[in-house]
Amino acid sequence: MKVVVLIGMEVHVQLRTQSKMFCRCQVRFGAPPNSLVCPVCLGLPGSLPVPNREALLKALTAALAFGCTPPAVTKFDRKNYYYPDLPKGYQISQYDQPLGKGGTLEIVTQEGVKVVRLRRLHLEEDTGKNLHDEGTGRSRVDYNRAGTPLVEIVSEPDLASPEETRAYLTALRTLVQYLDISDGNMQEGNLRCEPNVNLHIEDGGKLIKTPIIEIKNINSVRNVERAVRYEIQRQIEEYQQKGAAVTEVERATRGFDADKGTTFVMRQKEAAHDYRYFPEPDIPPITISAAWRSEAQARVPELPPARRRRFMQEHDLGEYDADVLCRDHHTADYFEAVVAAGSAPKPAANWILTEVARHANERETTVAQLGLASARLAALIDLVESGRIARTAAVKKILPLMLDSGEDPERLMTTLGLARLDDENLLRAAAEAAVKNNEKAAADYRAGKQKALSALMGFVMRETQGKANPDTVRSILEELLSEE
Amino acid sequence: MSELWRESAVALAAKVRAREVTALEVSEAHIQRTLEWNDRLGAFLHFEPEDVRRQARRIDHLIGSGADPGVLAGVPVGIKDNICTKGVRTTCASRILENFVPPYDAHVIERLREAGAVLFGKTNLDEFAMGSSTENSAFRPVRNPYDLARTPGGSSGGSAAAVAAGLVPLALGSDTGGSIRQPAALCGIVGAKPTYGRVSRFGLVAFASSLDQIGPLARSVEDAALLLETIAGHDARDATSSVRALVPLETATPKSLRGLKIGIPIEYFGKGLADEVRAAVGAAQSTLQNLDASVEQVSLPLTEYGIPVYYVVAPSEASSNLARYDGVRYGMRAEAQELKAMYRATRGRGFGREVKRRILVGTFSLSSGYYDAYYGRAQKVRGAMLRELDEVFEQVDVLLTPATPSVAFRLGEKTEDPLAMYLNDVFTVTANLAGIPAVSLPCGRSSGGLPIGLQLMGKRFGEEELFQVARAYEAASKQTHVWPPEPEGTQEPAA
Numbered sequence: 013m014k015v016v017v018l019i020g021m022e023v024h025v026q027l028r029t030q031s032k033m034f035c036r037c038q039v040r041f042g043a044p045p046n047s048l049v050c051p052v053c054l055g056l057p058g059s060l061p062v063p064n065r066e067a068l069l070k071a072l073t074a075a076l077a078f079g080c081t082p083p084a085v086t087k088f089d090r091k092n093y094y095y096p097d098l099p100k101g102y103q104i105s106q107y108d109q110p111l112g113k114g115g116t117l118e119i120v121t122q123e124g125v126k127v128v129r130l131r132r133l134h135l136e137e138d139t140g141k142n143l144h145d146e147g148t149g150r151s152r153v154d155y156n157r158a159g160t161p162l163v164e165i166v167s168e169p170d171l172a173s174p175e176e177t178r179a180y181l182t183a184l185r186t187l188v189q190y191l192d193i194s195d196g197n198m199q200e201g202n203l204r205c206e207p208n209v210n211l212h213i214e215d216g217g218k219l220i221k222t223p224i225i226e227i228k229n230i231n232s233v234r235n236v237e238r239a240v241r242y243e244i245q246r247q248i249e250e251y252q253q254k255g256a257a258v259t260e261v262e263r264a265t266r267g268f269d270a271d272k273g274t275t276f277v278m279r280q281k282e283a284a285h286d287y288r289y290f291p292e293p294d295i296p297p298i299t300i301s302a303a304w305r306s307e308a309q310a311r312v313p314e315l316p317p318a319r320r321r322r323f324m325q326e327h328d329l330g331e332y333d334a335d336v337l338c339r340d341h342h343t344a345d346y347f348e349a350v351v352a353a354g355s356a357p358k359p360a361a362n363w364i365l366t367e368v369a370r371h372a373n374e375r376e377t378t379v380a381q382l383g384l385a386s387a388r389l390a391a392l393i394d395l396v397e398s399g400r401i402a403r404t405a406a407v408k409k410i411l412p413l414m415l416d417s418g419e420d421p422e423r424l425m426t427t428l429g430l431a432r433l434d435d436e437n438l439l440r441a442a443a444e445a446a447v448k449n450n451e452k453a454a455a456d457y458r459a460g461k462q463k464a465l466s467a468l469m470g471f472v473m474r475e476t477q478g479k480a481n482p483d484t485v486r487s488i489l490e491e492l493l494s495e496e
Numbered sequence: 497m498s499e500l501w502r503e504s505a506v507a508l509a510a511k512v513r514a515r516e517v518t519a520l521e522v523s524e525a526h527i528q529r530t531l532e533w534n535d536r537l538g539a540f541l542h543f544e545p546e547d548v549r550r551q552a553r554r555i556d557h558l559i560g561s562g563a564d565p566g567v568l569a570g571v572p573v574g575i576k577d578n579i580c581t582k583g584v585r586t587t588c589a590s591r592i593l594e595n596f597v598p599p600y601d602a603h604v605i606e607r608l609r610e611a612g613a614v615l616f617g618k619t620n621l622d623e624f625a626m627g628s629s630t631e632n633s634a635f636r637p638v639r640n641p642y643d644l645a646r647t648p649g650g651s652s653g654g655s656a657a658a659v660a661a662g663l664v665p666l667a668l669g670s671d672t673g674g675s676i677r678q679p680a681a682l683c684g685i686v687g688a689k690p691t692y693g694r695v696s697r698f699g700l701v702a703f704a705s706s707l708d709q710i711g712p713l714a715r716s717v718e719d720a721a722l723l724l725e726t727i728a729g730h731d732a733r734d735a736t737s738s739v740r741a742l743v744p745l746e747t748a749t750p751k752s753l754r755g756l757k758i759g760i761p762i763e764y765f766g767k768g769l770a771d772e773v774r775a776a777v778g779a780a781q782s783t784l785q786n787l788d789a790s791v792e793q794v795s796l797p798l799t800e801y802g803i804p805v806y807y808v809v810a811p812s813e814a815s816s817n818l819a820r821y822d823g824v825r826y827g828m829r830a831e832a833q834e835l836k837a838m839y840r841a842t843r844g845r846g847f848g849r850e851v852k853r854r855i856l857v858g859t860f861s862l863s864s865g866y867y868d869a870y871y872g873r874a875q876k877v878r879g880a881m882l883r884e885l886d887e888v889f890e891q892v893d894v895l896l897t898p899a900t901p902s903v904a905f906r907l908g909e910k911t912e913d914p915l916a917m918y919l920n921d922v923f924t925v926t927a928n929l930a931g932i933p934a935v936s937l938p939c940g941r942s943s944g945g946l947p948i949g950l951q952l953m954g955k956r957f958g959e960e961e962l963f964q965v966a967r968a969y970e971a972a973s974k975q976t977h978v979w980p981p982e983p984e985g986t987q988e989p990a991a
Contacts, residue, residue, distance in 0.1 A: 051600055055820045057593065057701040058580040058602060062735045090816050092862070094839060101819020153824065288862035290871060293705035293813055295735045 014214040017244055019177050019207050020131075020169035022226075023184055024162050025194045026138060026202035027070045032159035033137040034061030034104065039161075041200045045143075045154035053159035055099030060294050063088070067161035070193040071111050071135040072300065072308040074163055077191055077315060080112025080133050085299050088135075088292040093285070096153050097140040105164075107289040109297075110134035117167070117187070118317040119179040120335035125317075128180055129168040138162045157201075163193075169208065174244070178237040181205055185233070186316050186339045198232050205230055209243045213251055222247045223261040227275055229268045239268040243275050319344060327357030336365055342380035353390035356397060363393055367407050371415055388414055392421040402478055405430045432481045436488075439472070439480055443488045446471040457493050465489060500525035502979070505571045505665040505719040509612075512570035515559060519570025523552035523614055526572045530617070530663045536644060536983065538636045539658040541577050542585055543617035548572065551614045558612070566612030568726060573608055574658045574667030577618035578625055579710065580699040581605055584615075588701050589633035590623045592821045592828045592846030602699020603734070604668060604710050604727040611726045616664050620654030623848045624818065625675055625703045627651050628920040631911055632850045639907070640683060641980035642946055646904040649679030649920075652713065656683040659713045660947075661980050666723050667713045672703050673806050674899075674924025676711045677936035681899035681949020684938045684978060686720045686966070687713045689924075691957050692931030693738035695724075696731030702817040704810035705736075707928040715977040717937065717966045721745035724959070743960045749971045750964050753789035758965075759892030760791060763799035764923055770902040776940035776948040777898045783973050784896070784965070794888050794895070798881045799926060805881070806925040807918055808861050808874035814851075815858030821846060853914065878929050885930050889955050894965055897923050899936035899949035923951060933959050935966050938975050947978075 029039055035052035051059040075082050089107035112133035119126050138160035143152045165184065171177050185196040185203055196203045207227050213220040225247070227239050243266070251258050266275040291297075314322075316338045323334040323344075338344045343364065350360045364379055368389065372379045392410060395401045401410070410424050417424075425431050433439060446468045447454045456464035465486070472485045500508065500522050511517045527545045534540050558565045575581060578588045580598035582605070587593045601609070608615065622632035630638040630653025638653040640646040641661040648657040652669030656679035659667050669676040671689035680687025688711045695710045702708060712723035728742040760781065765774065785791050823829035823842030830841030847855070861870035888895070900920060910917040927934035932953055939950040952969075954962035 051598075054825060056598065056600075056826065057586070057588070057596065057820070058598065058697075058699040060698050060734050062733060092816050092819060094819065094822060096822075096824045096835065099820065099825065101822060102816050286864045288816070288859065288864070288867075290812065290816070290862050290867070293736075294702075 015248060016212040016214075017172050017209070018169040018212065019171035019173075019209050019240060021165075021167045021171065021177065021180055021184075022206045022208065023165045023181070024138075024204045025074075025165065025184075025188050025196070027067050027161040027163060028192075028194050028202075029064060029067050029070065029161055031064060033064050033067050033135075033161040034159055037159065040156070041202070043156055045152070046156060048156040049158070053099065054155055055101075061104060061292075063295055063298070064161060067135065068111075068298065069304070069308055069311075070191075071133070071161070071163050072304065073191055073311045074165075074188065074193055075112030075115070075133050076305070076308055077187060077312045078112060078115035078117060078130055078133060078165070080115035080130065082111055082300050082305065083109050083113075085109065085297050086111050087297040088295045089289045090292050091136075092288040095139070095142075096151065097142045097155075097158070099140065099155060099158055103136060103139065104292055104295070105136035106134035117180065117183055119176060119183045120320070120331060121175050121179045122332060124331065126170075126176065128170045131166040131168055133163060133165050136162050136164060169210075171207075174237040174241040177207055177240045178233055181233050181236050182339060183316065186341070190313055190315060190341050191311070205236055207236060207240050207243075209240055209247070211244065211247050211251070213248075218256070220251060220256055220259060222251060222258050224263045225275070226263070226265045227268050228265060228278060229270075231270065235268060235270055238270075238273050239275060242273055246275065316341075323347075327351065327361070329357065329361050333361050333365060337361060340378060340380070342378060346380045346386060349386035350390050350393070353387040355390035355393045359393050359397055360390070363389065367411060371411070382415065383418070384415060385418070388418070388421060395421055395425060399481060399483070400432055401425050401430055402432060404478060430479060433476050433479045434481045434484055436484070439476075439484055440488050442472045442475045442480070443468070443485060443492055445475065446489070447492055454493060498525040498528070501529040501662040501665075503665065504716055505568065505714065506716075506722055508571050508665060509567060509569050509722075512555070512559070513565060519552040519555035519559070519565075519614065520549060522570045523548050523572055523616075526616065526662075526664055529661075530658075533641075533661050533663055533983075536639060537641060537657045537661060537663075538620055538633075538638045539654040539661070539663060540574070540617040541587060541589065541620050541633075541635060541654065548614055548616055555612050555614065566610060567722065568608065568611040568613035568666075571613050571666060572616035572664045573613045573723070574616050574619045574655050574664040575605070576621055576625075576652050576655050576667070576669050578621060578670055578701040578703070579604060579668060580701065581615060581618065584618065586618065586701065587635075588624045589621045589635055590847065590851070591634045592842070593701075594634075594828060596827050598699070600699065603696035603731045605699060607727045607729075613666075613726070619652070619658055619667060622651035622653070622675075623851050624701070624814070625651040625670055625672055626814070626850050626854055628674070628678055628917050629905070629907070629910065630654060630679070631907060632848055634848050637907055640904045640946075642684070643904065643944070646906050646946070647682065649682035649900070649904065651675040651679075652687075653679045655713045656680055656685060656687065659683070659715060660685050660977075665715065666719060668710055668723070668727070669713050670700055670703070670708055670710050671924075671928065672707045672810060673928050674921040676713060677899050677924050677934060677949070677951060678920060680713055681936045681938075681951075682904040682947060684941075684947025684949070685713055685715050686717055686935065686937045686970075687711065688720050688724060688935045688959075689927055689933060690724060690728065690959060691738070691933045692928075693736050694728050694742065694933070694957070694959065696729075696734040696737045698731055698733040698737075702813075704813040705817060706813060707806075707810060709928075717935075717963060717970045720935070721963050738957070740957055745960060745963045750968045751787075753784060753787040753965065753968050756789040756894070756961075756965065757892040758784055758789050758791045759794035759888055759895045761794050761796045761799065761888070761895055761897060763796050764897040768901050768919070768922075769898060772942045773898050773900070773902060773948050777896070777950050780939040780950045780969065780973065781896060784969055787968055787972055789965075791896075792892065794892060796881075796884055796888060796926075798877065798884050801877050801881065802925045802929060803918060803922055805874045805877045805929060806921065807857070808870050809878060809929070811854040811858030812861045812871045812874075813858070815855045815862065818847075818851070818855060850914070881926065882930050885926070885932065893955070893961060894958075895953040897951045897953070899923060899951040903942045903944070903946035903948060927953050932956050933962055935962055937966055937970060938977075939973065940975075941978070
């Protein structure tokens with residue numbers, strides 16, 4: 013049995029604009045229900061939509077950044093369906109002339125770089141939110157979100173694993189943040205994803221295609237990976253139980269239960285949705301002029317893949333490290349600042365991705381917002397690299413103090429007496445004591461057991477509270493042990 | 497009783513501005529006239545005399561303080577009840593919006609207020625403007641002032657009847673397939689559908705968005721022009737509203753139409769055109785020729801597809817436009833245990849038969865598998881009709897046609913036969929499909945004394961020329977408004 017996993021992603025990105033897609037209501041998360049509404053976004057009789065130029069420009073910027081081909085003329089269409097959170101009984105969306113067709117997104121996993129093909133990118137309006145009160149059994153609707161500009165990005169089913177799916181979502185979020193078109197915050201719902209998962213199973217000379225399952229209710233990057241991993245396993249097991257009968261259903265929708273880490277049936281047999289798309293008569297087609305295109309193009313900065321490659325070339329970083337640095341453009345900026353302040357790039361990358369990142373996580377913030385001046389970090393890295401302080405001391409003692417006080421690392425090192433001991437006489441005395449107190453280890457070393465030296469080293473380090481310069485200690489020990 | 501209700505809007509505004517009469521006196525005359533006539537006509541759905549007086553007093557106060565009260569100072573204007581008026585019920589003559597009070601004014605209403613007009617009341621219509629006789633009103637039908645057993649036409653039947661009978665000198669209507677021009681013709685008044693985009697649709701409850709336009713109904717071309725000038729112009733809240741300014745419509749009546757080329761499309765004079773209408777329009781043609789206009793026959797072979805195309809495009813857009821009436825946010829809500837049952841009950845009870853029929857037709861036309869054969873094809877034919885008209889307008893300046901195939905028909909005559917009803921729009925739908933301006937104006941009377949209307953169609957944004965021709969014809973034909981017969985005593989008309 014051979015299994016090929018096919019995953020396509022549908023991602024909705026809320027654009028960060030001052031006002032909504034078709035009216036002037038403010039776009040804001042967390043306002044009191046129905047406080048950011050007007051006749052247009054409530055769909056009152058006689059109201060009309062007027063497209064938001066900034067939203068169009070942001071979506072066009074995204075289309076160009078993804079390498080999509082924008083059409084000469086774009087238009088809006090109505091997608092008709094009934095739901096209480098949809099004020100007009102139709103959603104203004106784009107059907108056959110979306111803002112972008114084609115395009116790609118580069119993702120990086122531990123296995124390397126992969127180019128994922130995109131199908132399309134279009135602009136639409138968000139819906140309101142239904143709030144179900146389990147206690148009373150009543151539902152309320154909050155239309156604050158209704159009419160928020162949304163970009164929907166649909167990929168080809170090029171993703172082949174949970175890791176790749178996660179990497180795709182991360183890369184996409186990174187890109188929209190680089191473009192500064194969205195906060196890309198999944199908790200606040202301004203980035204939402206629905207993976208479509210199915211398997212092509214080759215078994216006994218037959219090819220079985222499992223139903224395409226769309227997974228909803230995913231609210232974090234981590235959970236997209238969990239949901240997809242579970243779903244792949246579930247589909248394999250379903251096939252093992254039912255065999256070819258799994259193909260009876262063509263598509264279905266399942267929800268992700270984050271507590272259990274499982275997916276559950278939402279809509280078993282997908283009723284053939286007929287959205288009766290037709291051109292939105294209230295909005296004339298929009299010509300994408302050359303001037304507009306160049307205005308959008310000018311907003312596209314150096315994108316993550318290019319920056320990643322530059323980091324690899326200029327700073328000799330590995331692909332994975334370069335990618336992780338570039339995932340958040342503030343982190344990448346910070347890295348460049350640390351390097352500019354004189355730090356060697358490799359240790360800088362290493363410090364940022366491990367020690368600094370750990371503190372950021374602990375404090376639930378980001379590397380860039382940690383308040384650690386790039387010059388100070390560069391100075392600390394330099395102290396370690398030049399051997400003036402032990403790395404352990406720098407990590408455990410100096411860095412936390414720097415974060416709390418903003419003090420200069422060298423002054424902290426001096427004040428705390430953490431500078432490396434390089435005093436020949438002092439270290440020689442300690443080494444002699446080590447040899448005296450560890451006769452067996454000394455004998456073993458002399459008998460040719462190189463490893464025995466570490467016990468003696470350890471003794472000296474303990475005696476000096478870890479401050480001894482290990483290189484000096486090693487040479488003294490080697491000298492002592494070769495004497496007799 | 498004051499006879500001020502007989503005056504034109506232009507005269508009334510002039511008198512009010514010159515302080516010859518007060519706005520209150522003008523309103524009072526129309527209030528009395530309306531109190532006398534409205535019960536038998538059913539022209540107004542909403543009419544609050546005290547509110548009218550309040551508005552009139554405000555105008556008088558403004559004049560008293562020396563401020564410019566506006567070009568329509570103190571002129572009562574009837575508002576079709578599918579145009580949103582802040583704080584005043586806007587029902588579209590539908591149960592589903594029976595209690596809907598808009599929190600905002602339509603763009604045209606803002607313009608009217610700025611111009612010092614008195615918003616006199618909300619006029620009756622076919623439910624959601626779907627119909628040609630105003631019998632589809634969920635509340636009551638409108639009667640033709642010249643024969644109470646007959647229809648005033650529709651869907652702006654309330655506006656047309658009110659203007660014809662002198663309840664108001666001016667009224668706003670909306671025209672999606674002829675809804676201003678056809679009732680204007682059947683009531684012997686002037687009605688204009690402007691170029692698509694000329695008047696903002698913001699606040700007009702949508703029927704078919706790509707066809708709807710608000711326009712004036714009046715008893716003279718000059719009055720209609722005054723109202724159109726007031727409401728026309730760009731509005732940033734309607735993305736289809738044009739930035740092209742309306743050239744002020746000529747107030748002087750041209751004495752000659754030398755150099756003007758009038759096209760007579762032969763397709764508008766075929767079978768099914770009543771003899772009396774044919775004769776009256778023929779006479780109008782002669783009148784225009786006597787003004788030195790050149791008249792030539794032209795052909796618009798696609799005219800016959802106007803009705804089928806219209807009755808696919810309009811219901812398709814309507815099916816989507818009316819989806820918002822779901823009982824969730826405003827309007828009527830039928831109680832039910834779960835969501836779908838609530839939708840079904842609300843829409844089932846809230847909409848009338850004709851509205852449902854069109855929602856069904858439109859939903860079908862847009863459905864996957866049928867879209868190409870219906871909506872898609874209709875749009876293609878619509879495009880072809882547009883090109884055909886463009887070509888004809890390279891030869892001629894305006895087109896002259898009858899406005900309707902016959903004079904006003906009897907109430908109930910066509911209610912059981914939707915197709916017969918739809919054919920009333922046969923001469924008017926083309927202007928909507930093509931977005932061109934068109935005016936209907938009185939051109940005579942039938943032997944039974946019923947009004948006959950002609951239609952002039954112009955080039956896109958060609959209102960100026962169109963109104964000039966209309967003015968010239970109106971003057972040369974010596975058509976003056978015929979007041980409907982006064983009711984005998986207090987006797988109520990037969991129901």
